[in-house]
Amino acid sequence: MRLVTVLLILLLGAAAVWSFAAARAHGWWFPENVSVFGARIDALFDLNLWITGGVFVLVFALLAWTVARGALPGRARPVHGDLRLELVWTLVPAAIFVGLAVAQLDEWRELKYAGARPHVAVTARVVASQFDWHFVYPGPDRRFDTLDDLETTYELVVPAGEPVVLQLVSRDVIHSFFVPGLRLKQDVVPGMRPEVWFEVRGPADLELVCAELCGWGHYKMAGRVRVVPRAAFDAHLAALERAFRSNGKDER
Template sequence: MLKKLLSLLGMLALAAPALAVESIHPGGFPTPVGPTAVEISWLYNIIFVIIAVISVVVVVPILYILWKYRRDKVSKPATFSHSLVLELIWTIVPALICVVIAVLSYRAMIMIRTMPEDAMNVEVVAYQFGWDFYYPDVSQGDKHVSVPEPTGDDPEVSLPGAPRQTKTLIVPVGKPIVLHVTAQDVIHAFFVPHLGTKIDAIPGRINYAWFTATEPGDWLGQCAELCGQAHGEMFFRVKAVPQAEFDAYLAEQVKAAGIDPSAGTSPTIVTGAEGISGTVVMADPSASMVQKVAGSVSTTASPSPTVQ
C-alpha cells in the first residue's frame, strides 16, 4: 500500500511541470506571445522542474523513514555519527542548483531589460482609475496622437448591471514596442500576462519595458498594483493587427489630432538610463506626454534608455 502511495506521489510531482506548461487558466501561465513572454514562461517551467525533483528527492525518503522506523516497529532508536560525504553532497549540490538558477535568471533579466533597436515607442500614463496611451513617434509639440476613448462595453469585464469599457492599445504584429510608463497620482502597474509584460507606473518617474506581439490577437491587461477603491476595474486591452491595418489606424489618429504628416521632425535618440540598453528613437522628444506628466509630479524626471 505504501509503495503504491509513494509511486503515485512521485508521478504527480513529475507530471506537475507538464500540467503547468499546458495550463491556460489560473493554475499556470497563459499561452505566451512574443519573446519576453516565452522567456519568462521557459524560466518558470525550468525552475518548477528543479523544485519538483527536489521535493520528490526530499519528501519521499522522509515519508519512507517515518513509516519504516515508526515506534511499533523499532524497539531501540539507532544512533548515527556524521558523514562527511553526505555533508559535502547536501552543501555542494544545492549551491550548484542555486548557481544554475541565478545564471538563467540573470540571462532572462538582461534580455527583458535590453530595449530592442528599431522599436516603436508607446507612452503609457496611468491614473485613478484608467489609462492613456500615446504614440510619440508621430506626435508633434502639443498635438498628441493618442488611443481614442472606447465606444462600447467590454463583455469580458462587464457585470450584469455594471457595464465596463476598456481602452484598447493597438500595435502592429512583429514590431518591437518600447513602453514609456508613468502615473499621474499613485503607483499603478501595467500588466499583460500573455505578453509577459509588467512594469510599475510611478508618479514622477518614467519606467521602461518592451514586448513584441508575434501573432495577431487581443489580450486583456490590468493594473497590478493596489491603487484605490476601483483598482479591480482598471482594465485595458492590447490588440495586435497586421502592419497595413495598423498604418491605416494610425493615419486616422494622426488626422484626428490635427497633425500634418509632412511637417515631421528629425528622429532623435534619447539616452541616459542606468541599467537599460538599446536604441530608443523618438521623432519629437518635446511631444512626450510621459515627460510632461512625470515633470509635473516631480522636478527630476527619470533618465531615458541608453544607446546600446
C-alpha cells in the same frame, strides 16, 4: 497513526504533482504567450519547474519513507551527524542553485538592462491614473508633449512584427502594467518613467491588467493591448489624427 501520516504525505505530494501536470488541460496554466521574448521566459519557468519538481519528489519520497519505517524495535542509533553527508547536501544543492541562477542571467539582462533596449523610438506612452489606462502616441512630429500628440484610452494598439517600446508614466499612485500574454509586468511609479519593450510576430488581442494596488478601483483597472499588422497600425494612427483634427482643437 504512522500509516495515516505516510498516507497524508503521499497525498500532498501526489496532489502537488497533479496540480501542475493537469494544469494545462484545465486552463490553469499561463495564458498563451504571443511575445517573442516571452517564449524564453516560459522555457525558464519549465526549467525551474523541472528542477524544483525533481527536488520535491525526492524530498517527499524520503520524508514518507523515513516516517513509514519508524516503528523498528529497540532504540534509535544515537548518530549526531556526518560531515561527508553534510558536504554532499550542501555542495550539490549549491551547485544546482548557482547553476539555475546563472542560467537566467541572460534573459534578465535582455529583459531589463538599458543596453538591451531596441534602437527604435518610443511607440507610445502609457499613462496610468486611478483607475484608467491612457495611451499617448507622439503624432506626426514623432515627439511627445507637443500639440499633435494623439491620445486614446482603454485600448493600446501596437504594430506586429517589429520591436515596440513603451514609456510608462503614472499621474498619481503606483500602478503596474501587466500583460499576461506578453509575460510582461512593470510597475508604473510616479516620478519615474520606466520603459518596456517586446515584439509580437502576428496579430493578437491581449488583456492589460493593473497588478499593483492603486486604490478602491484597482480591481477594475483593466485595459487591452491589440497587436495589428503595420498597415493597420498606421491606419489606426491616421484615424486617431483625423478624429483629433475634426473635434480636438477646441478642447486644447
